[in-house]
Amino acid sequence: MSELSPVVPSSDGTTRPPGALSVGLDVGGTKVLGVLLGPEGNVLATLRIPTRYGPEGVVASAVEAVRGLAEPAGVDPTELSGVGIGVPGLVDPATGSVVHAVNLGIEGKPFALAAQVSAELGGVAVSVDNDLNVAALGAAHAAPPSASGDLAFLALGTGMAAGIVLAGELRRGVSGAAGEIGHVPVDPAGPECPCGQRGCLETFVSGTALSARWPSREGRPAPAELFDAAAAGVPEAVQIKHEFVTAVASAVRLLVLTYDVDRVVLGGGVSALGVPLLDGVREALARQADGSPFIASLAIADRVALCPPDVPVAAVGAALAGRKEVS
Ligand SMILES: [Zn+2]
Known part of the structure; x- marks a missing residue:
């Protein structure tokens, strides 16, 4: 206080x-x-x-x-x-x-x-x-200064969406939908999304999606329990974590390819996982860059950061x- x-x-x-x-x-x-x-x-x-x-x-x-x-x-x-x-x-x-x-x-x-x-x-x-x-404005303010002032704040919570700051200014779009990448369909045969489409990115990347696949068993947040189980080598947890960080990495890649922001800040409840999440996403981004000189040249893994937990x-x-x- x-x-x-x-x-x-x-x-x-x-x-x-x-x-x-x-x-x-x-x-x-x-x-x-x-x-x-x-x-x-x-x-x-x-x-x-x-x-x-x-x-x-x-x-x-x-x-x-x-x-x-x-x-x-x-x-x-x-x-x-x-x-x-x-x-x-x-x-x-x-x-x-x-x-x-x-x-x-x-x-x-x-x-x-x-x-x-x-x-x-x-x-x-x-x-x-x-x-x-x-939150996107606050994250841009808290992040180290960059020449462009461009940033995407990727919120991984109940749902998934991004806030976009370009040249220091919030970009809402003509109908306020800029950054609503959670509802980009990525799998036509995927699960129904509350938005009415099928296979939206949010159905794979959100905290809700994660806890549906690995429900909390010990009363701790489901993401933390999943990552701990994966670290302990539980095969199912290793697989679900792998798929989750890969999907988050795809969301990050989508933001970079759309806006070419030089920073993508991971926020929302799932980001409380901290460094294990960041490391997993960076490794997934490195895998995605394998075999694509174009993607590799964008150095997307270097653009990802965690939202500072104390701000x-x-x-x-x-x-x-x-x-x-x-x-
Ligand atoms: Zn949707």
Whole structure:
């Protein structure tokens, strides 16, 4: 939590413009993770509170989180340069409305989340975006600088999708579908996908797909149990892990061939596997490059990285998006 001195004036006697601070919120189905972001994009304080359900509950949770971050720093919410909110669902970033977010209890008709939160906080600028999009922005911010500023954030969770940042800017596409590679069909005879197609990449690459093939037996996350069993040499686990990392590598290759990004960051719940996942994916990418001078020349394995586990990328990205809203 906060270890801050009041921001105006700061402890070293200088005065920082409060407008340089912004708040970002990653609003999930069970918790709100918030950050107070400083002028250089550094995290000054973090906060975690439970999410209350339904439209009014989400507004109340967001308002509580913003106050809980700003006020200990001596900043009135109206002095922030902006507030950004990431939500798991379909949003209209232009209006700040949430169209559909089942996990938050918002469905049926669009809900003006940004306007409501702004009104509760004295009119501070509020932006709302999809949590994957803000996570991509946060991952780009947390990653080492690159010349291009191009990055794909590949979220391996319940589903699978990528957020695309090109030249430092989020690329949504004309209908918000840029990066939805989870629904690229790769096997016409494959399993039915909730999207209505067959054999989508997501049916092989997501955490859901993995735990369907190797259900948790010890109460730990299924991916961790699978990778441990594979490391212990259990033949079935070795095979399933092999197929999984190969499918993740195919998703990475697809992103590089589509966008030619110089970094692909692995995020989402499955990325908690850490280095064993990264190593497996890199080995699979090396296998895929075997025999193809073209693929080998792209050095795709060198472009893959893990999302830093200690950076709340979605909240940081939301704070950056909120700040941009008023710049
Ligand atoms: Zn699909």
